[in-house]
Amino acid sequence: MPLRxxxxxxxxVGQGGRMVPFAGWEMPVHYPAGVMAEHLHTRSAASLFDVSHMGQVLLRPRNGLDHLASCVEALVPADILGLPRGRQRYALLTDDAGGIRDDVMMANRGDHLFVVVNASTRDADLAHFRESLGHAEVEEAADRALLALQGPTAEHALGRLVPAVSGMRFMDVAIVPWGGMDLWLSRSGYTGEDGFEISVPATGAQTLAEALLAGGEVKLAGLGARDSLRLEAGLCLYGNDIDRTTSPVEAGLSWSIGKARRIGGSRAGGFPGADRILRQLELGPRRQRVGLQPEGRAPMRAGTAITSPEGHVGHVTSGGFGPTLQAPIAMGYVDAKLAQPGTRLNGDVRGRSLPVSVVPLPFVAPSFKR
Structure with missing residues (x-):
């Protein structure tokens, strides 16, 4: 099948992007400056990432938004009924075994919900919504691009075009007119930096991108920097750090489970896998996602076995070099009894057993505008 x-x-291509296959799309992995420069520019100024491969889904209620939110709560452990208008929330689509089908962003836009899903699961998610939400219209916004403007000067860069963004805080959403089209904005991102995700009609995407790049402070960045930034921020990549074999509690994502959905809450349970997930919340999981700091300069990539004197105790799910820290970093799962920061373990790298320590996540503190 040809790449989209x-x-x-x-x-x-015109800016020298190196294009590679990713989730069925032809995507820029980096530009001539390279991943390191793009990563550091995002931390110091602002970068523009093209994330149009992500799925954009509109859930429109037939019987009122509260009824739709209640139906959506049968699919996720997040508090969707309590999501205020103009706000979005991170949510996990779970399965009957307590695994994670996908991690998504859900926004309350007043008369409907707007959901951003992962590229690798977009078709499955759309089918899941259509099968499960009989009282809603499920529409993919396939005619829109999605751009992520990330970094400490993102507000300044976007504010030149849309001054109203200065009043937005982390996880706010808004629809703002610009250049004869509606921009769907959220103050969020996948880098740990302040920034915005901007849904724009595909026909106007280049006009917007060129306007953002014209100021000079914004530069293009590709998949490589996006991955190293999210790793430093301790953020999960679906298919690596979370999937249908991992539960929200094991993944360290318990914070995404609404208080009302927990034992003793007004709407406890009622989502797929609730028995296992709520039991793990109460008793703890057998394994836990942790930060891992290898000693020395050798990175520990995904799949690296983690060992202790007792034998195999876990594995790396994401790993590489952290440009901000100038050191290798990783995340992975280890036995829960070994998940305390400071625990010293070993990673098997090309036949060598190298020391690695459990460390707190994230590696780089977030700088969201609260």
Missing amino acids: RLPLHDLH
């Missing part, structure tokens, strides 16, 4: 092309494909 982004609405900004020609812009990426």
Whole structure:
């Protein structure tokens, strides 16, 4: 099957983007400056990432938004009924075994919900919504691009075009007119930095991108920097750090389970896998996602076995070099009894057993505008 092309494909190629296959799309992994420079520029100024491969889904109620939110709560452990208008929330689609089908962003836009899903699961998620939400219209916004403007100067860069963004705080959403089209904005991202995700009609994506890049402070960045930034921020990548074999509690994502959905809450349970997930909340899981700091300079990549004197105790799910820290970093799962920061373990790297320590996540503190 041929790879799908982004609405900004020609812009990426024209700017020297190295295009690679990713989740069925042809995506820029980096530009001539390289991953390191793009990563550090995001931390110091602002970068523009094309994330149009992500799925954008509109859930429109037929019987009122509260009824739709209640139906959606049968799919996720998040508190969707309590989600205020103009706000979005991180949510996990769980399965009957307590595993994670996908991690998504859900926004309350007043008369409907707007959901951003992962590219690798978009078709399955759409089918799941359509099968499960009989009292809703499920529409994919396939005619829109999605851009992520990330970094400490993101507000300044976007504010030149849309001054109203200065009043938005982390996880706010808004629909704002610009250039004869509606921009769907959220103050969020996948880097740990302040920033915005901007849904724009595909026909206007290049106009917006060029306007953001024109100021000079914003530069293009690709998949490579996006991955190293989210790893430093301790954020999960679906298919690596979370999947249908991992539960929200094991993954350290218990914070996404609403208070009302927990034991003793007004709407406790009622989501797929609730028995296992709520039991783990109460008793603890057998394994836990942790930060891992290898000693020395050798990175520990995904799949690296983690061992202790007792034998195999876990594995790395994401690993690489952290440009901000100038050191290798990793995340993975280890036995819960070994998950305390400071625990010293070993990683098997090309036949060598190298020391690694459990450390707190994230590696780089977030700088969201609260």
